Amino acid sequence: MTTLLEGIEQRSVRTDRLEASVLRAPGTDAASADAAPIVLIHGNVSSSLFFQPLMQALPRPSIAIDLRGFGDSETLPVDATRGLRDLSDDVAGVLDALGVSGAHLVGWSMGGGVVLQLLLDRPELVRSVTLQAPVPPQGFGTRLDGTLCTPDAAGTGGLGANPDFIARLAAGDTTADAPTSPRSVFRSSYVAADFDDGREDLWVESMLSTRTGEGNQPGDGVASDAWPGFAAGDRGILNAMSGKHLDLTGIVGIAAKPPVLWIRGAHDAIVADESFFDLHTLGKHGIVPGWPGEEAAPPQPMVAQTRAVLDAYAAASGAYREVIFEGAGHSPHLEDPERFARELLAHVATAD
Template identity: 85%
Template sequence: MSTILAGVEHAFVETDRLRASVLRAPGTDAGARDATPIVLIHGNVSSSLFFQPLMLALPRPSVAIDLRGYGDSEALPVDATRGLRDLSDDVASVLDALGLSGVHVVGWSMGGGVVLQLLLDRPELVRSITLQAPVPPHGFGSRLDGTPCTPDAAGTGGLGVNADFIARLEAGDTSADEPTSPRSVFRSSYVAPGFYDGREDLWVESMLSTRTGPDNQPGDGVASDSWPGFAAGGRGILNAMSVAHLDLTGIVEASVKPTILWIRGAHDAIVADESFFEFNTLGKHGIVPGWPGEEAAPPQPMIAQTRAVLDAYAASGGAYREVVFEGAGHSPHLEDEARFAEELLAHVAAND
């Protein structure tokens, strides 16, 4: 079992889809404990554990759900050909089992994509949306306009991950001896340089809860005639976020358009306009040889893509606000918890 902080309650929720691990906190304000809850959805290589300090700081109830293959939830396979629908359908089933609808939903990184898919498929469950460092809405391996860089989404999916990092996840490595250890990746990529909050062991524990293999993290892949020689497969989580399978731009034409708060860190190393977590950037900077150039393999403008889709969302009747945490990386809710909570609660109050 995972480490649960005092004041947070843990339970398993049985649905018709999976046995899900769920954390709940009642809120610090007794007068607000009947308020609509805030539902928190984590990202890749993490779990609901990452939300515990925030949950304990919120005045109103909160719920954090471990996605399949993470935390203490079932390690069910991910059908990548459905994009992130396996995960969003799981979240919907948990909310149904808990008797919750019209909730305020927060999605971090991959969880941001899960939240947008939930809006597309079950809009009655969503009252407001907060996206923190969300996956680009076109998926990985796409140009600014969302079109794939190659027809088969070369350079994306399960074969693009560092094999030593996966091996260290499998081994439960808690060291910081190598750049590919989970602890080192947390320090270099999840947060801005110099961040330390005394809870790093908990964050590493959360990362190590990630199930590995072709059906989960990272997934499978296929050979490609295009650089860098591989493309997205049909199984596992990284393929589910490839442009080959993921398209969340339907939110622009959605009949229900809750207000969106988009929070991102200025020093985000993972979701950025030229992220070293994607192969075209690695090629451009000579880290992966043979790069065919900007026209064939441009670094993905992830921030610009998200902004363009949200601008279109606003133009078609929705509304959003972008907030940049200048001192934060990929995890503003950890790096500046007080400000994150303030922004979140203001957004929630405006949409209650």
């Protein structure tokens, strides 16, 4: 049974695409009841449950949506050849079904890419954008300028996932018996060291709601002549974020540019300029053998890539603000929800 915190309600929303699970909170300020809602989109191996402390801290209405194959939403395959469009189209369908004509979108990690894709395809729905530790805008397996390191995005996609972690997800492992268990990964990668809010079981529950398989997490893959011997396939979540299929740089050219807030943790282990979730970084440090060197397989500068695209967005009449949470890891909204709420509300006020 899904664990809900005080003040959070769950409902199912039927659209023409899927049956989606949605969390809603009315906000703490009755005067804000009719304000445009804040819509929260989670990342990979998580669900809307992760947003509950933030929703409790917000004075205005908020909505958190479980993406397909996560949380309590319907399990449907992801067509990775569309990048993240299967997910952003699902979000648009939920907002249409709820009668939401304009919202302030917040995307965490993979959810940041979903929000940017929604901005490209349904800009009328987006009043402001908040990106938290977003997926690099040109996808994984790319250089600083966004070009692919190899034409097939070698080293990215479904075959890059740790198979023991996927097996433990599928088995519902709640232990911390191995570094690859979901609980251990949460402690080492989702948050900064020593974080403890007393709700770790809830966050592990959320992670374990991830559905596994070639159509979902992690996806399929293909053999490659390039190191490390495999490349992105066309099905599933990790392939949808590969540079083979994902390119969100079109936001630079859109006519109406909502303001962007970019929040990241200083100790983010997942989205970083030399992340150990990047096969090229693992190769450089000798963890994966046979690395062909910096010229052929450079560690991906994920933060620098996001900054470069947002700089171009600002130069083309947009605006963005970068905020670093010095004590946080990959999840500032969870690690400091009160501060996150303050930053978010100040940002939203510029676009109301």
